[in-house]
Amino acid sequence: MGRAAKFDREAAVEICMHEIWRNGFEACSVKALSEKLGITRSSFYNAFGSREDLFLEVLARYFTQTPDRVLGTVDAKTPVRRLLTDFFKDVCRTRATDPDAKGCLAVNCISELVGVDETLGPVLENTVHAGIDRLEAVLETAAANGEIENDSHLREKALALQNLLIGLSVLSRVVHSEKELLSVAKQTLTGLGLYDEHSSSTSHPALTE
Amino acid sequence: MGRAAKFDREAAVEICMHEIWRNGFEACSVKALSEKLGITRSSFYNAFGSREDLFLEVLARYFTQTPDRVLGTVDAKTPVRRLLTDFFKDVCRTRATDPDAKGCLAVNCISELVGVDETLGPVLENTVHAGIDRLEAVLETAAANGEIENDSHLREKALALQNLLIGLSVLSRVVHSEKELLSVAKQTLTGLGLYDEHSSSTSHPALTE
DNA sequence: CACTTTTTGTCCAGAGGTGTATAAAAAATA
DNA sequence: TATTTTTTATACACCTCTGGACAAAAAGTG
Numbered sequence: 001m002g003r004a005a006k007f008d009r010e011a012a013v014e015i016c017m018h019e020i021w022r023n024g025f026e027a028c029s030v031k032a033l034s035e036k037l038g039i040t041r042s043s044f045y046n047a048f049g050s051r052e053d054l055f056l057e058v059l060a061r062y063f064t065q066t067p068d069r070v071l072g073t074v075d076a077k078t079p080v081r082r083l084l085t086d087f088f089k090d091v092c093r094t095r096a097t098d099p100d101a102k103g104c105l106a107v108n109c110i111s112e113l114v115g116v117d118e119t120l121g122p123v124l125e126n127t128v129h130a131g132i133d134r135l136e137a138v139l140e141t142a143a144a145n146g147e148i149e150n151d152s153h154l155r156e157k158a159l160a161l162q163n164l165l166i167g168l169s170v171l172s173r174v175v176h177s178e179k180e181l182l183s184v185a186k187q188t189l190t191g192l193g194l195y196d197e198h199s200s201s202t203s204h205p206a207l208t209e
Numbered sequence: 210m211g212r213a214a215k216f217d218r219e220a221a222v223e224i225c226m227h228e229i230w231r232n233g234f235e236a237c238s239v240k241a242l243s244e245k246l247g248i249t250r251s252s253f254y255n256a257f258g259s260r261e262d263l264f265l266e267v268l269a270r271y272f273t274q275t276p277d278r279v280l281g282t283v284d285a286k287t288p289v290r291r292l293l294t295d296f297f298k299d300v301c302r303t304r305a306t307d308p309d310a311k312g313c314l315a316v317n318c319i320s321e322l323v324g325v326d327e328t329l330g331p332v333l334e335n336t337v338h339a340g341i342d343r344l345e346a347v348l349e350t351a352a353a354n355g356e357i358e359n360d361s362h363l364r365e366k367a368l369a370l371q372n373l374l375i376g377l378s379v380l381s382r383v384v385h386s387e388k389e390l391l392s393v394a395k396q397t398l399t400g401l402g403l404y405d406e407h408s409s410s411t412s413h414p415a416l417t418e
Numbered sequence: 419c420a421c422t423t424t425t426t427g428t429c430c431a432g433a434g435g436t437g438t439a440t441a442a443a444a445a446a447t448a
Numbered sequence: 449t450a451t452t453t454t455t456t457a458t459a460c461a462c463c464t465c466t467g468g469a470c471a472a473a474a475a476g477t478g
Contacts, residue, residue: 001446001447001448001451001452001453002445002446002447002451002452002453002454003444003445003446003452003453003454003455004445004446004453004454005453005454005455006445006454006455022324022325023325024235024320024321024325026233026235026236027235027325029434029435029436030435030436030437031434031435031436032434032435039455039456040455040456040457041436041437042454042455042456042457042458043454043455043456045437045438046453046454046455047454050437100324101323101324102324103320107320107379108320109320110320110379110382110383111233111312111316111317111318111319111320111321111379111382112233112320112321114310114382114383115231115309115310115311115382116231116232116233116236124383125383128380128383128384129383153392156389156392156393156396157396159380159384159389159392159393160392160393160396160397162380163373163376163377163380163393163397164372164373164376164397165376166375166376166379166380167372167373167374167375167376167377167379168372168376170316170319170320170375170376170379171337171368171371171372171375173319173320173323173324174319174323174333174334174337174338175337175368180365180368183362183365183368183369184365184368184369184372187365187366187369187400187401188369188372188373188397188400188401190400191396191397191399191400191401192396192397192400210421210422210423210476210477210478211421211422211423211424211475211476211477212422212423212424212425212474212475212476213423213424213475213476214423214424214425215424215425215475238464238465238466239465239466239467240464240465240466241465248425248426249425249426249427250466250467251424251425251426251427251428252424252425252426254467254468255423255424255425256424259467
């Protein structure tokens with residue numbers, strides 16, 4: 001019942017997310033972010049606590065929007081190869097259609113923060129490990145329902161998938177052609193026995209560069 | 210016939226390279242680098258011109274030391290699959306044995322500078338494209354001497370190799386086990402038809418994590 | 419010694435930013 | 449009106465840094 005906040009917190013986090021995504025975390029000072037939001041530094045600190053806390057909020061929000069949400073929707077009946085193929089196609093399209101070619105926020109910040117920032121670095125490390133865990137779980141589902149062979153190397157296959165994802169995220173900063181990114185994904189997934197030929201292209205034909 | 214420089218320029222570039230590699234370019238101010246070198250800012254500017262010029266010198270020096278030098282040694286008789294396999298093994302070992310897990314200087318700086326710094330960003334973009342070109346040339350050699358099939362998709366295969374390399378560079382910031390990195394490389398190379406089973410392990414058995 | 423190059427130190431004028439504290443004003447509700 | 453929360457503005461004390469200019473000192477050679 002006190003004064004209402006002047007700005008929409010969700011919208012503010014979204015704006016900060018894009019600034020950090022485009023310019024990197026270190027380049028986004030509290031002063032610069034406050035100005036971008038049209039509020040004073042005092043209001044920024046009152047609303048978000050600190051730049052580090054804001055970053056954690058940004059990360060959380062980012063993960064509600066990333067293509068890899070679908071990896072958490074897997075159940076015993078999910079056709080995993082189709083899901084993975086669709087997922088990587090979605091990643092390629094998302095990265096290729098981004099006008100700023102910003103890549104992936106989390107992957108961008110690995111270079112910047114892991115081994116450098118004692119608080120945020122480990123957060124990003126955990127993000128990568130969680131991603132590998134999730135991919136492994138997805139592969140376990142595939143093995144359980146006979147889609148792929150369980151050759152006791154699912155962890156390694158999950159690592160290779162995460163590597164493909166990370167690589168695409170960085171490569172897309174430089175290579176902007178969806179077709180080229182898709183060819184990388186297709187080749188690597190095919191080699192891992194995970195490419196689904198009949199996968200939906202989600203109603204969009206592959207775009208030419 | 211004037212005064213001699215007080216410091217060894219090569220050694221200075223090496224020191225700066227490690228600082229930038231470990232902390233990122235933006236974090237390395239002229240003041241900090243000068244202090245690290247034990248010289249004044251004036252001497253820094255006199256010797257290197259600018260921080261951007263220094264960075265270009267650092268990059269050039271870095272590329273004289275990176276594992277991918279071997280890709281330029283290919284001639285018509287080179288067994289390409291062995292060379293590529295050895296190369297990726299070397300990359301995995303180099304990254305895994307780095308006590309700081311610094312990854313790859315050039316790849317680290319992509320996130321930081323591409324799309325952000327108008328001068329240095331394009332330099333790094335060109336580096337990536339040059340890497341793809343070089344891999345494509347290597348694959349053309351392999352096709353010419355019958356090691357692999359020339360299916361008119363060598364450019365795409367080169368892209369997939371570059372993606373593997375970039376992925377490993379970033380992944381190694383988080384995953385420090387050489388064995389795990391090697392498994393990623395092996396799986397992906399195998400899938401691309403480029404893994405050489407009899408490749409030398411360069412007299413070091415794979416280290417366990 | 420003269421000449422040259424490098425190093426040093428200082429200044430300029432400016433730029434950018436930090437977290438914390440505090441008081442007043444503003445906005446909302448009862 | 450009183451109460452509460454948010455916003456604003458300001459101060460503190462400090463920090464960090466920039467490129468360029470310039471003069472003097474230092475170091476090396478002829």
